[in-house]
Amino acid sequence: MSHAVFRTMSGTDATLERFAWLGDGLAAAVWHRDTEEALTGYHQPGHHTLSCYIGGGYSVEREGLPGQYGAPQRLCSLPDWHDSEWVVRGQLRMLHIYFMPEHFTQRAVAELDREPRELTLQDRTYFENEKLVRLCGALLQQPWDDADHLLRANEITHGALSELLRSQSMSKPGQRLRGGLAPLVRRRLHEYIESHLGQSITLGTLAQLASMSEFHLARMFRVSFGMPPSAWIAARRIERARELLRAGSLPLQQVAQACGYADLSHFSHRFREATGAPPGRYRELMSTGSRSG
DSSP, X not given: OOOHHHHHHXXXXXXXXXXXXXXXXXXXXXXXXXXXXXXXXXXXXXXXXXXXXXXXXXXXXXXXOTTOOOOTTXXXXXXXXXXXXXXXXXXXXXXXXXXXXXXXXXXXXXXXXXXGGGEEEOOEEEEOOHHHHHHHHHHHHSOOSSHHHHHHHHHHHHHHHHHHHHHHEEEOTTOOOOSSOOHHHHXXXXXXXXXXXXXXXXXXXXXXXXXXXXXXXXXXXXXXXXXXXXXXXXXXXXXXXXXXXXXXXXXXXXXXXXXXXXXXXXXXXXXXXXXXXXHXXXXXXXXXXHHHO
């Protein structure tokens, strides 16, 4: 396990109750501690962590924040760049979600009309957010023991990251953006792509919209969107397909056409490659999860 916070917890008296890779490089763990008093530190871990207390923690405090204690349903966001020391006392049970900075910020263009490089996760201790708590609860209730369950867990976790982006993101301190696309041009390209996912989208068309050469547009697009145009378009097509499959019973052939795939076979291959499940099975799992939730 490469995540530094996981390694730190493993080196303490904490007991790992559950762990799973959830797909897309996301991971989750449930920890339990029962200690008289111990000091635990995290030092620029290089990845983000969302921590949700699910039991105890009433005597756990962060150094530098005296008098603030944990409790069930309290949340902490620990960004990749942060340093913290924690005094742990008594019993504590918590859910950790581990994710890389790009998991957090690459959704910034579509959800916040911001560039990924502009944003980072806030360093927050013991904050409250009902939606995040509900999503963490849903993740805990979801088994993590087979491909179908992990797909549901992956969807829940992506929902949590979207809420975290909207509620706990901040501009990177001291960040001076160089290069990239002007906000108006970035917005124009994003809106064009979103409205033409069912059609062929060429680099030449995007370059014309941006009034740039194809070579220059490709470079600036990667700076502002966090990935090349072809990868961004492919990711948005998969996301559109997910939305359509979750939303209802549109025939799979029509879903494929609405997302710009030449035929159902190509769509099924790409969708399964991206999500781990074929489109029909994905819709069935999401429908079942919605009914049970």
